[in-house]
Amino acid sequence: MSEVMNEEFVTITVDGRELQAPKGAMLIEVTDKANIKVPRFCYHEKLAISANCRMCLVEVEKAPKPLPACATPVMDGMIVHTQSDYARNAQKSVMEFLLINHPLDCPICDQGGECELQDVAMGYGQDVSEYVEGKRVVFDRNIGPLITTELTRCIHCTRCVRFGREIAGLRELGMTGRGENSLISTFIEQSIESEMSGNVIDICPVGALTAKPSRFAARAWELMQHASIAPHDCIGSNIFVHTLRGEVIRVVPRDNEAINEVWISDRDRFSYEGLASDDRLTAPMIREDGEWVEADWDEALQLASAEIRHALDTSASDEKGGDEDSEAGDASSKLAALISPSSTLEELYLLQKLMRSLGSGSIDHRLRQSDFSDQDFAPLIPWLGQDIENLENIDAALLIGSNTRKEQPIANHRLRKAAVTNKAQISFINAKEFEFNFPLANNIAVAQQQLAHELAAVAAAAFTASGEAVPSYIADAVSKATPNKAHKAIVQQLSQGENTSVLLGSQAAMHPSFAALRALAEAIAVQTGSIFGYLSEGSNSAGAWLAGAVPHRGPCNDADAVKGLNVSDWAEKAPTAAILVNVEPEHDVAQSQQVIKALTNASSVIAITAFRSPALEDVASIMLPAAAFTETSGTCVNAEGLMQSFKGANNPAGEARPGWKILRVLGNLLKLEGFDYVSSDQVRDELRGHCESIELDNSISGVAQVTLSATGGSFMRAADVPIYAADALVRRASSLQKTHDAIALAVSMNPADAARLDLDDEITSVSVKQGEGSAILRLIIDEKVPAGSAWIPMAVKGSELLGDPFGEVVIEKA
Amino acid sequence: MNAMIEAENTLSAHACEEIDALLKRYPAEQKKSALLGALNIAQHENRGFLTKELMQAVAEYLDLAEIEVYEVASFYSMYELKPVARHNVAVCTNISCMLMGSQSIVDHVENKLGIKLGESTKDGRIYLKQEEECLAACAGGPMMQVDHVYYEDLTAEKVDAILDALE
Numbered sequence: 001m002s003e004v005m006n007e008e009f010v011t012i013t014v015d016g017r018e019l020q021a022p023k024g025a026m027l028i029e030v031t032d033k034a035n036i037k038v039p040r041f042c043y044h045e046k047l048a049i050s051a052n053c054r055m056c057l058v059e060v061e062k063a064p065k066p067l068p069a070c071a072t073p074v075m076d077g078m079i080v081h082t083q084s085d086y087a088r089n090a091q092k093s094v095m096e097f098l099l100i101n102h103p104l105d106c107p108i109c110d111q112g113g114e115c116e117l118q119d120v121a122m123g124y125g126q127d128v129s130e131y132v133e134g135k136r137v138v139f140d141r142n143i144g145p146l147i148t149t150e151l152t153r154c155i156h157c158t159r160c161v162r163f164g165r166e167i168a169g170l171r172e173l174g175m176t177g178r179g180e181n182s183l184i185s186t187f188i189e190q191s192i193e194s195e196m197s198g199n200v201i202d203i204c205p206v207g208a209l210t211a212k213p214s215r216f217a218a219r220a221w222e223l224m225q226h227a228s229i230a231p232h233d234c235i236g237s238n239i240f241v242h243t244l245r246g247e248v249i250r251v252v253p254r255d256n257e258a259i260n261e262v263w264i265s266d267r268d269r270f271s272y273e274g275l276a277s278d279d280r281l282t283a284p285m286i287r288e289d290g291e292w293v294e295a296d297w298d299e300a301l302q303l304a305s306a307e308i309r310h311a312l313d314t315s316a317s318d319e320k321g322g323d324e325d326s327e328a329g330d331a332s333s334k335l336a337a338l339i340s341p342s343s344t345l346e347e348l349y350l351l352q353k354l355m356r357s358l359g360s361g362s363i364d365h366r367l368r369q370s371d372f373s374d375q376d377f378a379p380l381i382p383w384l385g386q387d388i389e390n391l392e393n394i395d396a397a398l399l400i401g402s403n404t405r406k407e408q409p410i411a412n413h414r415l416r417k418a419a420v421t422n423k424a425q426i427s428f429i430n431a432k433e434f435e436f437n438f439p440l441a442n443n444i445a446v447a448q449q450q451l452a453h454e455l456a457a458v459a460a461a462a463f464t465a466s467g468e469a470v471p472s473y474i475a476d477a478v479s480k481a482t483p484n485k486a487h488k489a490i491v492q493q494l495s496q497g498e499n500t501s502v503l504l505g506s507q508a509a510m511h512p513s514f515a516a517l518r519a520l521a522e523a524i525a526v527q528t529g530s531i532f533g534y535l536s537e538g539s540n541s542a543g544a545w546l547a548g549a550v551p552h553r554g555p556c557n558d559a560d561a562v563k564g565l566n567v568s569d570w571a572e573k574a575p576t577a578a579i580l581v582n583v584e585p586e587h588d589v590a591q592s593q594q595v596i597k598a599l600t601n602a603s604s605v606i607a608i609t610a611f612r613s614p615a616l617e618d619v620a621s622i623m624l625p626a627a628a629f630t631e632t633s634g635t636c637v638n639a640e641g642l643m644q645s646f647k648g649a650n651n652p653a654g655e656a657r658p659g660w661k662i663l664r665v666l667g668n669l670l671k672l673e674g675f676d677y678v679s680s681d682q683v684r685d686e687l688r689g690h691c692e693s694i695e696l697d698n699s700i701s702g703v704a705q706v707t708l709s710a711t712g713g714s715f716m717r718a719a720d721v722p723i724y725a726a727d728a729l730v731r732r733a734s735s736l737q738k739t740h741d742a743i744a745l746a747v748s749m750n751p752a753d754a755a756r757l758d759l760d761d762e763i764t765s766v767s768v769k770q771g772e773g774s775a776i777l778r779l780i781i782d783e784k785v786p787a788g789s790a791w792i793p794m795a796v797k798g799s800e801l802l803g804d805p806f807g808e809v810v811i812e813k814a
Numbered sequence: 815m816n817a818m819i820e821a822e823n824t825l826s827a828h829a830c831e832e833i834d835a836l837l838k839r840y841p842a843e844q845k846k847s848a849l850l851g852a853l854n855i856a857q858h859e860n861r862g863f864l865t866k867e868l869m870q871a872v873a874e875y876l877d878l879a880e881i882e883v884y885e886v887a888s889f890y891s892m893y894e895l896k897p898v899a900r901h902n903v904a905v906c907t908n909i910s911c912m913l914m915g916s917q918s919i920v921d922h923v924e925n926k927l928g929i930k931l932g933e934s935t936k937d938g939r940i941y942l943k944q945e946e947e948c949l950a951a952c953a954g955g956p957m958m959q960v961d962h963v964y965y966e967d968l969t970a971e972k973v974d975a976i977l978d979a980l981e
Contacts (some may be wrong), residue, residue, distance in 0.1 A: 116958075170879075170882060171881050171882055172879070173881065174879075174881035174882065174884060174891070175885060176881075176884055176885050176888040177888045177889065178888070178889045178890075178891075185881075185884075186881060187869075187880035187881045187883075188866050188884065190880075205830030436818075459965045670975040
């Protein structure tokens with residue numbers, strides 16, 4: 001009771017029970033907490049109160065009429081009856097009005113069985129309607145590929161409208177017309193574009209807004225519900241997977257106030273569609289004389305282990321250029337492995353264990369990174385530096401190389417809350433001016449080759465403000481920078497706030513000057529008293545670091561582990577054999593051209609994958625079908641360092657098997673020690689045993705000298721990974737691929753660059769050359785792209801024709 | 815009919831000036847307060863009706879979501895969202911005027927112009943408003959409003975004279 005005393009409390013009586021409630025609380029909040037059921041449609045705990053459905057009417061003594069519990073503040077001595085005849089009568093009448101225009105089509109309604117209207121009508125409605133006149137009919141609107149409208153069923157609660165205004169930060173749905181003609185609609189035939197739009201399906205209390213991809217696929221009561229973790233970003237949103245006879249029908253949020261509250265992003269909600277994609281790998285396949293033939297597991301695994309053994313036994317004279325490499329062992333240059341940062345902790349741990357047991361440390365999950373120069377100084381886990389929940393309490397933040405809105409929609413939602421309710425001063429420094437759904441203090445965009453210089457200017461302002469000496473490793477970069485007004489303002493906001501953060505996004509991690517960005521960002525954080533953190537790529541980057549899926553460290557920072565080559569080094573050295581786990585080399589790897597070349601030259605490439613991609617079929621010699629997303633048990637570690645384990649929800653497609661089991665059997669066949677696990681929990685617990693006393697700390701010490709390269713006159717490419725191109729699963733999610741955010745490949749550039757290259761308005765496509773690659777791309781002239789760089793996203797169809805996402809490009813008239 | 819009715823797609827400099835004057839009446843961060851007035855101005859400039867493009871232009875000018883403008887424009891009966899003829903004729907059919915015989919006035923107008931309520935004449939001259947709520951001139955019923963001007967104590971002859979005078 002001690003914390004209760006600090007707040008002012010009042011005592012009310014509800015249905016004869018005395019309740020303590022904070023002054024000013026709404027009646028419905030108090031009854032909900034006391035588990036007293038009051039029916040409602042428009043009230044939602046996460047949305048503003050509108051009190052328009054009137055379903056929550058209750059009797060309050062001394063009040064002249066029934067009062068809506070959602071909009072009635074509690075007062076001391078208030079006596080409330082929620083079940084009295086008077087209250088029940090009021091509720092019954094409202095129910096009757098709400099049902100007047102509602103169709104009786106429950107048997108063909110997707111919401112049937114999980115419908116708030118149906119439930120409340122059962123409890124509060126009459127069994128026969130007195131209404132005999134004609135019912136209102138509303139024509140449906142097409143609002144995009146994710147949400148079906150059935151507007152005749154709408155009861156005008158406006159939850160979806162408030163969701164757009166308050167949560168998505170994008171007013172898309174509205175109530176148009178008046179009186180009987182009012183209806184929920186977008187602005188004259190527009191589709192919904194929010195990356196969180198699917199949540200309106202959950203909050204709609206009736207069947208007016210339902211999920212288009214799972215329409216008519218199942219009845220709610222036939223579905224099996226499985227708790228799981230979303231596999232696309234470093235937030236690790238909690239989800240339920242709903243299956244019918246072993247097939248995933250849909251994904252819905254699982255409430256977790258500390259992580260995703262009650263929301264999930266559209267990517268997490270609809271990516272399951274990729275599971276049923278046509279190019280699922282459903283049986284082990286072996287390449288025989290250039291042709292792919294199906295094999296049984298036994299044969300394929302025996303062959304895989306034999307090929308690995310053979311590659312390791314190859315005499316040193318067969319190697320090319322392994323002589324300079326003293327640090328990485330012999331095996332490290334012969335056998336290399338790449339694994340997606342969205343793999344499970346168990347897959348990551350077992351793959352590195354397999355590799356290191358074979359003597360090779362060449363394993364990496366940092367597929368889209370290209371600057372590894374400071375990896376020895378990297379923290380144990382580059383983490384958020386704080387709880388996800390804290391993001392909504394910050395006063396100021398600086399994010400570098402990050403488009404949170406599309407990369408981590410839930411983190412963005414927390415930041416939005418900070419900006420909107422807390423008036424937090426949030427600034428971005430990016431290689432493109434992204435659009436955000438909340439007010440920003442600064443949205444700085446500079447050409448990618450200027451990004452580190454820009455950050456150096458902020459650092460210079462930070463050191464000037466703090467009066468501290470610039471440490472020698474960044475002294476050169478900082479001394480050459482001249483801060484402008486915006487840089488000084490950012491430093492002032494960060495220094496003045498009490499709860500401030502400097503965060504590096506996944507585009508910063510992909511940047512060719514990542515080490516410089518990291519050193520400068522950390523210095524700014526230290527000088528301004530801010531938390532330094534990362535919003536990393538994939539769903540399990542943190543887990544990958546923890547598991548030791550990096551070439552320079554073993555599990556939990558084990559410095560004695562076998563060391564090997566990072567992805568760009570081994571691409572040069574050309575290993576004899578490689579293992580790819582959940583990787584599509586044409587899309588998931590930054591230096592895709594070099595890596596694909598190295599893989600093509602390798603004598604053996606074993607791909608453990610859920611999908612067949614053209615590039616995999618070109619380079620692999622064996623493809624082993626892996627379980628995807630809902631089909632495997634496992635663990636993910638999110639950006640705040642939280643380990644979340646989940647179980648499989650359905651059987652893997654065809655003969656596919658969970659990745660950890662494939663790696664376990666491979667370990668057994670290779671006669672390696674300690675591969676006798678019977679469950680994925682055992683794998684996780686073994687790793688945990690290594691990590692008993694770890695502490696998360698993002699500070700970096702003794703960083704190598706940062707020198708910023710002079711920015712020459714070359715025209716550089718800059719890139720991000722668009723939201724629906726992030727990984728193999730989402731790239732195959734057919735409905736998401738029809739949305740506005742499914743970005744088609746194009747080159748965007750500043751009008752100044754277009755003028756310089758003599759590309760006028762009439763030119764719609766240009767020829768883009770990059771290294772050995774070239775493509776004809778659609779041209780978009782866009783002021784949001786800073787002059788000096790051309791924006792060409794990676795991981796989208798066609799981008800595999802080009803090379804490094806941050807390399808030099810030559811653009812000419814097609 | 816559409817050939818006779820030309821639509822504006824952007825706000826003119828004059829309209830913007832008028833909206834700016836309206837905006838001065840409200841706090842700077844509450845531009846939405848000027849929405850009704852701004853729509854009036856836009857509709858007036860476009861000879862009596864709003865287009866999708868005009869609503870978008872107003873949304874952009876006032877920094878509002880397009881749907882917010884559409885919500886308001888579709889709510890109030892004083893905004894026309896479909897092309898209408900240049901003169902807006904609205905016969906009051908609320909209770910007082912009804913008791914004073916507004917139905918015969920409506921019938922007369924419909925017969926005279928050859929159109930029903932909610933329609934425009936083919937020559938693009940007169941639009942008969944679908945339904946007009948009480949205009950607070952009950953003492954002079956039956957009454958009608960033509961382009962913002964009230965005409966009271968109507969008779970068939972009076973209506974003929976008024977309508978014939980419209981260009």
